Amino acid sequence: MSVLARSVGNAFRNKVRTGAVVAVLAVAIGLALSMLVANQAVAAKVAELNASVGTVLTVNPAGGQGFEGGGEPLTAEQAATAAAVPNVSTVVGTKALRLRNAAEAAAQAGAGTQAGGPGGGQGGPGGQTTTTLTTSLTAAIDAGTLGNRNQAGQETTGSNGTTQPARTMSLPITATGIGAEVDSTGKALTITEGSGLGDYTSESANALLGTTLAEKNGLKVGSTFTINDKTFTVAGLFDAGTTFGNNALYVTLPSAQTLASLPGELSTMIVTVDSMENVDSAKTALQAALGTDKADVTQGQRNLETAVSSLDSVKNISLIAFIAALGTAGLIILLIMVMLVRERRREIGVLKAIGAPNRTIGLQFVLEALVVVAMGSVVGAAVASLASGSIASALISSNSTTTTAAPTGRGVPGGAAGFPGGAGLPQGGPFGGASQLLTTVTASASPGVIAAGIAAVFGVAIIGALVPALLTARIRPIEVLRGE
Amino acid sequence: MIEVKNLVRTFKSGDRTIKPVNDVSFELEQGTLASIVGKSGSGKSTLLSLLGALDKPTSGDVVVNGVSLASMPDGKLTEYRRRDIGFVFQQFNLIPNLSAVDNVMLPMEFAGVRKAARLARAKELLEQVQLDPEKHVRRINRLSGGEQQRVAIARALANEPKLILADEPTGNLDEQTGEHIIELLSSLSRDHNTTILVVTHDRQLANKTDRRFRLQQGGLTEEPARSRVAAASG
Numbered sequence: 001m002s003v004l005a006r007s008v009g010n011a012f013r014n015k016v017r018t019g020a021v022v023a024v025l026a027v028a029i030g031l032a033l034s035m036l037v038a039n040q041a042v043a044a045k046v047a048e049l050n051a052s053v054g055t056v057l058t059v060n061p062a063g064g065q066g067f068e069g070g071g072e073p074l075t076a077e078q079a080a081t082a083a084a085v086p087n088v089s090t091v092v093g094t095k096a097l098r099l100r101n102a103a104e105a106a107a108q109a110g111a112g113t114q115a116g117g118p119g120g121g122q123g124g125p126g127g128q129t130t131t132t133l134t135t136s137l138t139a140a141i142d143a144g145t146l147g148n149r150n151q152a153g154q155e156t157t158g159s160n161g162t163t164q165p166a167r168t169m170s171l172p173i174t175a176t177g178i179g180a181e182v183d184s185t186g187k188a189l190t191i192t193e194g195s196g197l198g199d200y201t202s203e204s205a206n207a208l209l210g211t212t213l214a215e216k217n218g219l220k221v222g223s224t225f226t227i228n229d230k231t232f233t234v235a236g237l238f239d240a241g242t243t244f245g246n247n248a249l250y251v252t253l254p255s256a257q258t259l260a261s262l263p264g265e266l267s268t269m270i271v272t273v274d275s276m277e278n279v280d281s282a283k284t285a286l287q288a289a290l291g292t293d294k295a296d297v298t299q300g301q302r303n304l305e306t307a308v309s310s311l312d313s314v315k316n317i318s319l320i321a322f323i324a325a326l327g328t329a330g331l332i333i334l335l336i337m338v339m340l341v342r343e344r345r346r347e348i349g350v351l352k353a354i355g356a357p358n359r360t361i362g363l364q365f366v367l368e369a370l371v372v373v374a375m376g377s378v379v380g381a382a383v384a385s386l387a388s389g390s391i392a393s394a395l396i397s398s399n400s401t402t403t404t405a406a407p408t409g410r411g412v413p414g415g416a417a418g419f420p421g422g423a424g425l426p427q428g429g430p431f432g433g434a435s436q437l438l439t440t441v442t443a444s445a446s447p448g449v450i451a452a453g454i455a456a457v458f459g460v461a462i463i464g465a466l467v468p469a470l471l472t473a474r475i476r477p478i479e480v481l482r483g484e
Numbered sequence: 485m486i487e488v489k490n491l492v493r494t495f496k497s498g499d500r501t502i503k504p505v506n507d508v509s510f511e512l513e514q515g516t517l518a519s520i521v522g523k524s525g526s527g528k529s530t531l532l533s534l535l536g537a538l539d540k541p542t543s544g545d546v547v548v549n550g551v552s553l554a555s556m557p558d559g560k561l562t563e564y565r566r567r568d569i570g571f572v573f574q575q576f577n578l579i580p581n582l583s584a585v586d587n588v589m590l591p592m593e594f595a596g597v598r599k600a601a602r603l604a605r606a607k608e609l610l611e612q613v614q615l616d617p618e619k620h621v622r623r624i625n626r627l628s629g630g631e632q633q634r635v636a637i638a639r640a641l642a643n644e645p646k647l648i649l650a651d652e653p654t655g656n657l658d659e660q661t662g663e664h665i666i667e668l669l670s671s672l673s674r675d676h677n678t679t680i681l682v683v684t685h686d687r688q689l690a691n692k693t694d695r696r697f698r699l700q701q702g703g704l705t706e707e708p709a710r711s712r713v714a715a716a717s718g
Contacts, residue, residue, distance in 0.1 A: 002593075006582070013581050350577045353538055354591045354639065355566020357559070477565070478539040481529060481573075 003360060007367035011375075021336055022375045025329055029373075029380025030387065032325035033453040037384060038392035039318040040449045042311050049308055055276055056186040057283055059269040060296045074266040078290055082271055085285045087278040093266040094184055095177035095256035099227060099249075102134035132172070133259060136226040139171045140216035140247045173213065174248040175227065176267075177256020183240060186270035189250070194221035194236030203254040206235035210246030227251075227259055271297075314395050322453075326460050329376070333369050333464035341365065341468045341475075348472050349479030362469035369465030370458065377454045384450065486512045486535070486647065486679060491544035493530055504530040505541070506702030512681065512695070514646065517673040519682045519690040521707075522699035528683040529574065529651055531699060535681065536569050536649045537561045548647070566594050570640030572650035576632045578624045584610060584635045585620045591642040602642075609638035614664060629656040637665060641672070648672070648680045654689055666692055 011018055059082060061071035076093070083091045176184050181196045183189055189196070189208065197206050209219060214237050219225060223234045232251065240246050257263045273282040279299060287297045341348070351361055493505040504527030512518055522528050533539040535546055537553050545554040548568065556564065570591075571577075578587045585606045592602035610620050613634035624632060633656045640648055653669070654662035666689050672678045673694075682689060690696050696707045 009581055346577070347579060349538075350573075350579065351590070352562065353536070353565060353571055353573075353577070355562060355569075355594045355643075356590075357562055357594065360594065476539070477537075478533055481533055481538065 003364050004367055007364050008371050010364070010368050011371040018372065018375075021332070021372055022379060025332055025373065025376030026379035026383060028325050028329040028332060029376050029454075029457050030383030031391075032322050032329060032457060033380055033384030033450055034388040034391045035318045035322035035325060036453040036456075037388035037446075037449050038395055039315055039322060040446075041392055042315040042318065042396070046308055046311050046315065049311075055273045055279055057271040057273060057279070057286060058186070058298045059271060059286070059290065060298070062292065062294050062296050072294065073262070074269060074295065076264040076266065078295065079266060079269055081289050082269055082286055085271075085282060085289050087274050087282045088271055088286065089274045090180070090272045092178065092180045092182055092186065092270040092272075093253055094179070094268050094270065095253055095260060095262070095265065096184070096267040097175040097177070097227075097256055097260055098132045099135040099137065099173040099175050100132060101138050102136060102226075105134050133175070133228045135173065135175075135228075137173055137213065137217050137249075139173050140210070140212040141171050141243060143171050171247070175256065175259075176248065176250050177253040177259075178250050179253040182270065183238075183245070183250075184268070184270075186272065189238045190240070191236045192239050194234065197235055197250070197252050200252045201254065202252060203258060204252045205230070205232055205255075206251075207232040208236045208238050208250040209234050210248045211237050211239050212243065212246040213249060230259065311396075318392075318395060326456055329373075329457055330460035330464040333373060333461045334467055336372070337365060337369050337465050337468035338471065340368070341471050345475055345479045348475045349477050349481075352475070352477035352479075358473040361472045362466075365469040365472060366462060366465045369461055369468075373458060373461040377457055380457075381450050381454065384453070485514055485549060487547040488535070489545045489547065491531070491534060491546065492542045493527075493534060493539065494542045503702045505534060507544070508699075508702075508704040509544075510697065510704060510706065512679055514679055515673050515677040516695060517670055517680045517682070517693045518695040518697065519684055519693040520697045520699055520704070521684060521687075521690050526699045527702055528699050531704070532649045532651055532681070532683055535647070536571055537564055538571075566591065567643060568646045570643070570645035570648040572633075572636050572640045572648070572653045574651040574655065576629075576636040578632055578635055578639070580625045581623065583621045583623055584615060584627065584631075584638075587624060587635055588638045588642055591639060595643050597643075605642065606638070609641050610635065612641075612668060613638045614661060630658060630661060633657055634661070634665070637668070644676070644678075646677075646679060648678060650680065650682045652684055652686075653682060654684070654686055662686070662689075 059074065059078075061074055063071035074093070079091050079093050082088060174184075178184070179200050181189050181191075181200065191208065192211060194208075197204055197208060207225075214220065214223075214234065217225065219234050221234055221236060224231050225234070226232070238246075238250070240248065251259070253266075254263075257265060271282075271286060273279045283297050283299050287295070290297070348361055352358075488508055488510050491505055491508040492503065495502045495504070504525075508531060520528050520531065530539070534541050537546075537556070541554065545552050547553070548564070553561065553564070565571075579590070582590070585603065588606035588609055589602045592605065597605070607617075607620060611617070615631060615634050615638070619627060619631060624635065627635065633653070637650070637653060640650070648669070650669070654665055657665060669680050669682070670692065673680045682693065684690055698705050698707055
């Protein structure tokens with residue numbers, strides 16, 4: 001019988017006690033692994049934000065601060081100017097459209113009212129005029145109390161000169177023309193079905209629909225719908241991660257400009273800088289190149305600071321909790337093994353009396369501890385795979401509460417991308433606010449992270465088991481005669 | 485050859501100093517079968533533990549084949565116990581969750597004997613001590629006291645030691661098995677030149693040894709012993 005076989009046998013000598021130790025260890029290891037998974041997920045998210053959104057600058061027409069703003073629309077020439085600025089890697093123009101259900105619009109016109117959008121059609125991205133078009137689609141979001149209140153407050157007088165009473169209204173659908181496969185915030189689109197639009201710089205009769213919008217209208221990939229009587233085919237479906245974001249559709253930039261009959265006009269420009277280090281200088285250069293009276297350049301990174309800071313605190317908390325849980329597991333091993341060594345002093349004495357070297361006895365106890373840890377790790381990994389998502393969500397949501405309590409950025413309805421949403425959430429700047437970012441962190445127990453966590457657990461367990469193993473060296477063989 | 489020189493072992497018990505082994509000296513030629521008799525608590529087991537390097541003397545020395553145990557470092561003492569000593573303890577001291585054959589294999593494993601060789605020798609030794617073959621793989625805690633005693637004797641013989649120290653080796657055995665064990669130990673000393681020192685209350689066993697010592701109040705005196713030939717003839 002080898003040392004390993006003997007260690008396995010010893011681990012099961014007292015099954016009840018071993019079971020209890022494994023259960024306690026499993027909780028500690030499961031917690032440690034869950035924290036590691038949360039930590040890795042948040043770290044990945046922070047890296048993703050820094051890599052993608054952190055280097056993004058958003059250009060809006062000067063004075064276009066929400067629906068009350070003004071200014072002149074951006075142009076294709078300005079996009080070319082922006083692209084020539086040093087350290088700018090890409091410039092993506094967008095053109096925002098607002099769609100209303102054709103039948104509903106006709107009914108409202110017949111009733112002599114005009115359901116004005118934000119600012120009576122004067123609002124929209126950057127405060128510039130947003131073209132309202134008709135569509136065969138129906139909005140996927142119910143207006144709700146906030147949506148009705150918002151729109152009722154913006155109603156204008158009808159042809160008879162009297163103010164119409166507040167009524168239930170439907171929300172508009174956001175349609176955005178995009179020059180690349182990114183959403184209106186510059187983030188890559190998550191296409192869940194079908195494909196993208198191919199060449200985003202040429203006119204196309206294809207469109208990408210938000211999942212909820214497609215579901216509401218019973219559309220699938222290959223289905224058709226109309227905008228201003230022009231037929232579009234659904235090329236793909238995307239998931240923006242939010243109800244508001246999924247009540248939207250994307251067409252190519254030229255298609256949107258054609259629909260609006262405003263060729264070359266842009267609502268916003270999404271400018272990507274080549275690295276985080278160059279963001280500040282590029283922003284200054286871009287502002288100078290476009291002119292402060294023509295365009296406002298905002299830095300996505302600034303808007304993200306609160307969110308990233310919150311994520312960083314979650315990362316730190318999870319790291320501390322991981323270390324604490326790991327330390328607890330090590331302490332449990334240490335105490336259990338010290339107890340076992342004390343309990344088996346005589347047996348250790350016997351082994352020494354018949355010639356076992358100290359290293360063999362020490363190794364036997366370390367292996368015995370590792371057998372218990374291995375069992376605890378299996379159960380702990382199962383616990384972590386089931387609980388890590390919930391634990392990470394709980395950690396993140398508790399932190400995002402603090403974050404969203406202090407909104408930053410352009411926190412007025414509208415901003416660069418938003419129309420008044422049914423949910424009434426402020427679309428705080430081009431990134432939709434910290435809370436939205438935080439909720440998109442996905443913690444999944446990947447085999448790599450679990451393996452790394454278990455390796456750390458084993459490392460700590462070896463340290464925890466070494467102390468009692470070294471204690472065995474101090475036990476003298478005369479212990480064998482104890483009680484004789 | 486074992487030389488015991490002025491061996492003293494003292495213990496503190498409160499204010500008192502106990503001397504279970506007090507200035508003990510004797511020599512044993514290789515291949516001698518010797519016995520130590522004495523009352524309970526007379527220090528027999530303490531003397532055995534000093535000879536087997538389980539304990540260190542307060543003063544004095546044990547010299548085995550010209551090598552002093554007093555000057556040996558712990559690592560060498562472990563090697564000495566593994567290679568040169570076979571213990572049979574009064575309470576067997578077997579590992580309870582291992583089988584009989586695994587217990588016998590343990591000293592050989594520590595000595596680096598290959599698995600197949602140690603398994604074969606362990607079975608052979610268990611047969612020598614007359615343990616039923618079906619009990620070879622039975623866990624120790626499922627064997628009777630007498631069976632455990634036999635396993636303990638087999639374990640002591642595992643590495644073919646030069647010196648076997650046995651504390652009441654026949655104490656838990658029936659008369660017939662006891663006779664067999666005495667015969668086995670006797671043949672080991674005679675045929676394999678193994679020195680055997682037995683602590684016993686068993687007069688019959690003591691009478692069959694080459695030399696007989698009595699330990700009384702820490703002091704060792706040698707009693708005249710019958711020759712084995714004489715003992716065997718009646």
